[in-house]
Every structure is written in structure tokens, then in C-alpha cells.
Amino acid sequence: MAAGLVISAPASGVGKTTLTLALARAWRNRGLNVQCFKSGPDYIDPAFHAAATGRASVNVDSWAMDGAAIMHLVSRGVDADVVLAEGSMGLFDGVAARGVSGTGATADIAQMLGWPVVLVIDPSGQAQTAAAIAAGLRDYRAGVRIAGVVLNRVASPRHEDLVRRALSDAGIAVFGALPRHAEISLPKRHLGLVQAEEQAEIGKLIDEAARFVAEHVDLDAVLRSAAGWSPQPAANGLNVAPPGQRIALARDAAFSFVYPHMLEAWRAAGAEILPFSPLADEAPDASADVCWLPGGYPELHAGKIAAHARFRSGLRAFADTRPVHGECGGYMVLGAALTDADGVRHEMAGLLGLETSFAKRRMHLGYRLAELAAPMPGHRVGARLRGHEFHYSTILAQPDTPLAVVHDATGAVIAETGSRRGHATGTFFHLIAEDR
Missing domain, CATH: 3.40.50.300 (P-loop containing nucleotide triphosphate hydrolases)
Structure with a gap:
């Protein structure tokens, strides 16, 4: 016991x-x-x-x-x-x-x-x-x-x-x-x-x-x-579907904020996770059927990410035919540009039009409930996703079609709707679970 x-x-x-x-x-x-x-x-x-x-x-x-x-x-x-x-x-x-x-x-x-x-x-x-x-x-x-x-x-x-x-x-x-x-x-x-x-x-x-x-x-x-x-193993697990069968997952010091239960749920559902490192200028595995960029500290490595042509071109080529999703920092990297704390603008992947700045700091913190207006990897239109947002970036531009209607924990609609363009989607919140 x-x-x-x-x-x-x-x-x-x-x-x-x-x-x-x-x-x-x-x-x-x-x-x-x-x-x-x-x-x-x-x-x-x-x-x-x-x-x-x-x-x-x-x-x-x-x-x-x-x-x-x-x-x-x-x-x-x-x-x-x-x-x-x-x-x-x-x-x-x-x-x-x-x-x-x-x-x-x-x-x-x-x-x-x-x-x-x-x-x-x-x-x-x-x-x-x-x-x-x-x-x-x-x-x-x-x-x-x-x-x-x-x-x-x-x-x-x-x-x-x-x-x-x-x-x-x-x-x-x-x-x-x-x-x-x-x-x-x-x-x-x-x-x-x-x-x-x-x-x-x-x-x-x-x-x-x-x-x-x-x-x-x-x-x-x-x-x-x-x-x-003396816990009894619960029959019902998390309501989290893997975004694909073979998942190319960005994983290094710039892309490390992913909830452990998410990865376990993906693996339990039979998915295979294929890590790659954008900071090592690696592209997503060509055999993957989806690419996922989690959050982290891309603002601390923005210059290196911008300079890594193999990563950026490989990600763009992947997104020509298959879904790519970014959360928070990953969403920022999918965008057009990221301005670091010193005010230096760095070009990102350009799969979305999002532009963010850490030179203009503003804290975004709290639970998020999103109702998807379009599908994202692993989740259908209309799905209600629960997550959490925590970052200090300011949105300079978010021109693409909104991915979801997003509410905070009080029910108020917020501006951080996420974006979608082609096969690319992104959210500022980190997904925790989907409502059953």
C-alpha cells in the first residue's frame, strides 16, 4: 500500500x-x-x-x-x-x-x-x-x-x-x-x-x-x-488522440514544453514518436505523417533557428503535403517572424503569418477552452480542447484564418485564437485534454 x-x-x-x-x-x-x-x-x-x-x-x-x-x-x-x-x-x-x-x-x-x-x-x-x-x-x-x-x-x-x-x-x-x-x-x-x-x-x-x-x-x-x-487502475484514460501514427516531434532546448501525459497517451494509442532537433538544423523525419512543434524558449535561440536553412526548408517541404502543428513557442516558429528581447527581428518558417515580439513584453497566463473551427492534428471540427497559456510575447500580426474560438476560464473570448493556413495550424495554448 x-x-x-x-x-x-x-x-x-x-x-x-x-x-x-x-x-x-x-x-x-x-x-x-x-x-x-x-x-x-x-x-x-x-x-x-x-x-x-x-x-x-x-x-x-x-x-x-x-x-x-x-x-x-x-x-x-x-x-x-x-x-x-x-x-x-x-x-x-x-x-x-x-x-x-x-x-x-x-x-x-x-x-x-x-x-x-x-x-x-x-x-x-x-x-x-x-x-x-x-x-x-x-x-x-x-x-x-x-x-x-x-x-x-x-x-x-x-x-x-x-x-x-x-x-x-x-x-x-x-x-x-x-x-x-x-x-x-x-x-x-x-x-x-x-x-x-x-x-x-x-x-x-x-x-x-x-x-x-x-x-x-x-x-x-x-x-x-x-x-x-491503494489505487485501482482506472479503466478510462485520457481523452487524447494522437495527431498521427508517426509523429515527428521537435525536441531540444528550444522545444521542450510538452506535457508528459500527452506523449504517454500518444504512445499508448500506438503512435510512434520521431524526435528531431531544430537547433541541430534537423528537419522532420520524411517518413512521419504529422509534425508537432511544442513550446519552449525559441526566443532564446531565434537567431540560430533563423539561420538553420535545412530545418526551415525541410519543415516547409513537409507542410506541403502533411499537417504541421505548433504550440506556443512552436506556433511562433511556424510564423513569419519573431522579434527577440533585444528588438532584433528573426525570420521564422513562414508557414503562418503570425509575428510576435519579446521586445514588447506582455504576460499571457491562464486556462483556455477552445472550440475548433477547423480540424487540427488529432482533433475534429467542433472539438472542445482544454489547455493552458503562459508566455510573454506580444502579437504584432495574426492575419491567418482563426483556428478556434478560444475562451479563458471565466468564459470571456480572447484574441489568441490560433491560426490555420494550408496544412499548418498553431495555438498559443498547450493542450491538456479534450472534453469527452
Whole structure:
């Protein structure tokens, strides 16, 4: 029987990822089999989870996925000793309007699975108020149980004692307190964490985090607080069709944002994935019947992409006869041009008329529900696709026929409709699932 826990916090940036990685590696070092998940639409953290545990991690999302899909995904933890679900943002943070099975909040997953929550609390600039915050989270929603807290970035022994006393008076267990320790901070980028594969020292970083947390946190007490859990493999999986039988998938540092569950669903349906690297000036495999360009950081490599004639000409030749689809960064590369943060304009593939700029930064963030006005690879006209958009580019031109009518989580129509021209399609959102 697995032991299930959710790692959450009152807000973003408190230390959820670091604690999750440290606990996972520390327990793995003790010989336990650890499975991680990520609550919410984050495509970077699962790679860090895999580095810490040696097991693939996937996203679970209550706004975009129904209960059967979530249970199907978490059933991979049936053979684990410990299962950790890392939350996103604050414990109850989601969108205002309910989606398929919830608002996207971490609390939805905790309640659905019956797993208690370990809160990471950063008491910087406060003392007893940290206990008031923890107590408020404990009492906010029936069905969500707080197992206890781990204090992070504690300033001094006196500071720790004040916070511990207040939490004890509130009846909240403290599993440990971490003093400030900059060496285990993970580097940041404008879209969040730098990707795991970009860090040559990721193993050492996680090992150091595990050592540090094991020194300051009662690992046995945390493990005892977990809920016993025996998942039954769900019969119904994700409603995600592969875009083709043989899929040429752009995959390198510029094209790496793809949800792990998507690739698994494609393979489970019998599709073959053929990776290629635009940054190595590779073209999509000529034997593929569809090409998919995921998101990533094309703006950091725009000059190289523009200079790689073999990739661009090969992609254009592919699109003469077969579908090509781009998500977010991939969509930008399918466009006419991309202006980087320094204001330099780079020609892209030109399969679509889209022009974007990072010199004029504007954040686009949130869930998206798209009803297709035309087919895209793997999905018919009228399909309702759920996804998530997160980028800082500004649209300078989007002249092609819209691919879809796109709404945000409140139901408001947005301008990022995606585009279609010939065999090329693109969206700013990253696909998570299709409504059944």
C-alpha cells in the first residue's frame, strides 16, 4: 500500500518544489520507491521530479481533466511506497469558474485522492501570524486535511521557537524548520524554473537538498502522516488522440514544453514518436505523417533557428503535403517572424503569418477552452480542447484564418485564437485534454 501526501503552501515561491525534490530523494536514498505528480499545468516540475525519483512524473489537473483521467494517471503509483503530489500556487488557488472536476486548485486533488497536505510555510517577516495562516488554511475547506507544516527560511533559533509555539497552540504539527540555505535554490527564468535538462549539476543539487532537509525535518513523522492508499487502475484514460501514427516531434532546448501525459497517451494509442532537433538544423523525419512543434524558449535561440536553412526548408517541404502543428513557442516558429528581447527581428518558417515580439513584453497566463473551427492534428471540427497559456510575447500580426474560438476560464473570448493556413495550424495554448 502506498502512502500519499500533497505538498502545498499559502503561495508560490515558498519552497514547494525544493521540499518535494528533497523528500523524494531522501526517501529514495532510504530504499523507498517514490512516485511524484504535479498538480496544475506546469510542464517543468515533472522533469525535476523524474530526476529526483528515477520515475516519470505527470500532471494532474482538476480544471482540464475529469476524475477518471486523474485516477488513470495517479494509478501509476500503485507499486510505490510513497506518492507525492506537488501543488501549484497556494493550496486553494484556482480559477473562479469550475472546470471539468474542479477549479484547478491543489486542494481539489488533495480532496479527490484523500491525501493529507504538508504545508510549506515561509515565516519571513512574521512570527505568530504564520500560525494564523496555517490555521486558516486548515479550516478553510471541509475534506482537505492538513497533516502539518515545514517552516522554510527561518531567520534564527528564536524566530523558530516563536513560530513553533504559536503553531503548537493552534494544534498544528511542525515537522521541521529549514534555515536559509541559498545553495539549494533552483535558478529562475521568466517562465519559472530553468529546465532540469539544462542543469548539469541537477543530481548534486537534489542530493544537497535531500541532505539539508533530512538534517532539519523529521522524515519519519512526515511519512507517518501520509494516508494509506491503494489505487485501482482506472479503466478510462485520457481523452487524447494522437495527431498521427508517426509523429515527428521537435525536441531540444528550444522545444521542450510538452506535457508528459500527452506523449504517454500518444504512445499508448500506438503512435510512434520521431524526435528531431531544430537547433541541430534537423528537419522532420520524411517518413512521419504529422509534425508537432511544442513550446519552449525559441526566443532564446531565434537567431540560430533563423539561420538553420535545412530545418526551415525541410519543415516547409513537409507542410506541403502533411499537417504541421505548433504550440506556443512552436506556433511562433511556424510564423513569419519573431522579434527577440533585444528588438532584433528573426525570420521564422513562414508557414503562418503570425509575428510576435519579446521586445514588447506582455504576460499571457491562464486556462483556455477552445472550440475548433477547423480540424487540427488529432482533433475534429467542433472539438472542445482544454489547455493552458503562459508566455510573454506580444502579437504584432495574426492575419491567418482563426483556428478556434478560444475562451479563458471565466468564459470571456480572447484574441489568441490560433491560426490555420494550408496544412499548418498553431495555438498559443498547450493542450491538456479534450472534453469527452
